[in-house]
Amino acid sequence: MYHVVFTRPLVLLGAICLSGTLAGCSEKSAPATATAAPVHSQIPGRLKIQPASMKMLEIQTVSDTQDTQTAWAPAHIAFRDDRVTAVSASVPARVLEIHANVGDQIEQGAALVTLASPDALRIRYELGKAEVAYDVAFAEAKRQRMMFEKNVGTQVDRLAAEAQLRDAEQELQRARRTASLMGKGNNDRIVITSPRTGVIAARNATIGAAVEPNGEPLFVVGDPNAVWIVADVFESDLAGMRVGTRAQVELSSMSYLATGTVQRIGAVLSTDTRRAPVFITLDGDKPLPALRPGMLARVGLEVPAQAGMVIPLSAVLIKDERRSIVFVQSGENSFEARDVILGAPSRGYISVISGLKAGDRIVVKGGLLLDGAANQLL
Numbered sequence: 001m002y003h004v005v006f007t008r009p010l011v012l013l014g015a016i017c018l019s020g021t022l023a024g025c026s027e028k029s030a031p032a033t034a035t036a037a038p039v040h041s042q043i044p045g046r047l048k049i050q051p052a053s054m055k056m057l058e059i060q061t062v063s064d065t066q067d068t069q070t071a072w073a074p075a076h077i078a079f080r081d082d083r084v085t086a087v088s089a090s091v092p093a094r095v096l097e098i099h100a101n102v103g104d105q106i107e108q109g110a111a112l113v114t115l116a117s118p119d120a121l122r123i124r125y126e127l128g129k130a131e132v133a134y135d136v137a138f139a140e141a142k143r144q145r146m147m148f149e150k151n152v153g154t155q156v157d158r159l160a161a162e163a164q165l166r167d168a169e170q171e172l173q174r175a176r177r178t179a180s181l182m183g184k185g186n187n188d189r190i191v192i193t194s195p196r197t198g199v200i201a202a203r204n205a206t207i208g209a210a211v212e213p214n215g216e217p218l219f220v221v222g223d224p225n226a227v228w229i230v231a232d233v234f235e236s237d238l239a240g241m242r243v244g245t246r247a248q249v250e251l252s253s254m255s256y257l258a259t260g261t262v263q264r265i266g267a268v269l270s271t272d273t274r275r276a277p278v279f280i281t282l283d284g285d286k287p288l289p290a291l292r293p294g295m296l297a298r299v300g301l302e303v304p305a306q307a308g309m310v311i312p313l314s315a316v317l318i319k320d321e322r323r324s325i326v327f328v329q330s331g332e333n334s335f336e337a338r339d340v341i342l343g344a345p346s347r348g349y350i351s352v353i354s355g356l357k358a359g360d361r362i363v364v365k366g367g368l369l370l371d372g373a374a375n376q377l378l
Contacts, residue, residue, distance in 0.1 A: 047370065048334040058365035059329055062311060062356050069310070069349055070248070070300040073278070075231035077295040083226035085195050086217035090181045093117035093190060095209050100200050100219065108197045112219050113205050115183075115190040123179055124187070130168070130175040137161070137168035192218065199224045201293055227291050229260060229280040231299040235269055238276055240303040247280045248300040251291075259283045262301070309356065310349040315364040316342065317371060326356065327363040327370050335363065335370060 093115035100112050144161040147153025183190040202220035205211070211218060229249055233241070245262040259282070266277035280299060311326070319325045324342055327335045340355030356362070363370065 046330060046334060046336040048331070049370075051333055053369075054333060056366050056369055057363050059361050060312070060315075060364045062309060062352075062358055062360045062362055069303055071233070071237040071303045072298060072300045072348065073231045073233045073237070073275075075229050075249070075280075075297040075299040077227050077291050077293050077297065078230045079201060079222035079293050080226045080228055083198075084201065084220060084222035085198075087112060087192060087195065087219040087221060088213065088215070088217045089115060089117075089190070089192070089211045090183070090213055091117050091119040091123070091190070092213070093120070093211050095205050095207050095211060095218075096189070098203075098205055098207060100194075100203070102200050102203050104200045106194050106198065106200060106221065108194055110194050111191050112194055113192050114185070115192065115211065116188050117190055118188060120182060120185065120190050121188040123175075123182055127172075127175040127179045130172040134165075134168040134172045137165040141165040194219075194221050196221055196223070198222050222293065224292075227293055228263065229282065229297055229299060231278045231280060231297075231301065232270075232273065232275040233278045233301065235274045235276070237301070237303055238265065238278075241265060241278065241301060246302050249280065249282060250298040250300070251295065253295075257300075309352045309358065311352055311356070311362060312364045313345055313348055313350050315362050315367065316340070316350060317367050319371070325371075327367050328356070329361040329363070337371065 094117070095113060096116050097114040098112075099114070100106055100110070106112075141158075141161040141164070144153055144158040148155065148158045183192045185191045198221045200219060201222045203218070204216050205218040229247075231247075241262065243262055243265065247260045247262060249258040249260055251258070260280040261283070262278055263281050264279040266279075269276045278299075278301070315326050317325050317327075319337075324340050325337045326340050328338050330336045338355055341353040343351030343353055
């Protein structure tokens with residue numbers, strides 16, 4: 001015989017009179033505050049609740065087959081990797097001044113930081129030297145061409161002068177590229193500017209700090225209008241996921257679920273979490289709040305369903321440490337506890353081998369209010 005155990009206060013609307021030892025309980029003997037307390041059924045394993053208690057339960061209809069399931073994963077907002085730029089020093093230097101901070105809107109070419117570097121002085125000296133050498137080689141090549149045209153110079157001298165000019169021109173171009181990568185400024189000062197219009201997403205520069213070319217970026221500048229959702233998806237949920245998979249996105253700043261599409265799926269799993277990044281862009285059919293990189297979100301991705309009948313894990317209760325039961329609605333306000341045999345869980349669902357049939361209406365949330373002696377351990 002199935003017994004419903006009284007483990008909840010009547011004020012929670014989940015109290016149930018014990019069948020058997022408390023068979024004398026009735027609506028008349030219940031306290032006045034428990035207006036929605038469950039009522040006994042005379043059939044073992046069944047119970048009836050007051051209509052007011054129905055709002056405490058979530059009920060779903062069991063489907064024989066499902067095409068897709070929703071796999072939920074934690075996520076965050078991030079800059080699109082093709083719209084973010086890391087700004088670093090190209091030579092060893094020391095930070096003298098900082099001109100921008102995190103969160104600042106900045107235009108392309110605006111100053112970010114001023115550095116001091118002995119290498120800057122050397123590079124600019126080499127650039128000046130290359131410019132002088134080019135001017136000398138250009139003048140010599142011009143002189144040799146004129147002399148050759150007037151038959152007072154030799155072909156060998158003209159070709160040698162032109163070869164020297166080509167070498168001087170290549171050296172000048174190299175020196176100019178090196179100086180331009182270093183940044184603006186004079187003497188040993190370097191003024192590093194923003195390579196794009198955007199917002200300062202990160203700043204690692206501090207006054208007086210030494211910086212190296214291979215060190216961490218001094219600034220990260222991103223386009224605030226070019227962000228996407230990055231979901232951390234379990235390895236087991238990646239199998240049926242494709243580019244174009246539909247997604248639901250839940251943000252604390254939105255009162256509704258936004259929709260989006262998977263644009264890219266990471267190829268490498270994290271060794272610690274066994275998750276891979278999945279990149280999602282939001283649809284533009286609804287107004288969206290200002291999305292800031294670093295904001296947290298929750299993403300539901302449509303993935304292929306398990307074969308056969310499946311139910312949410314939240315519907316299953318463990319009784320007497322060995323029985324798996326599900327509460328099935330048998331009337332308008334009445335329910336029966338039904339033993340089920342289950343398969344393996346996956347993505348928040350579990351397959352049903354026996355005990356339920358298509359069309360059964362089951363309690364997927366609130367089952368513990370119907371039977372406080374059970375455990376929801378799955």
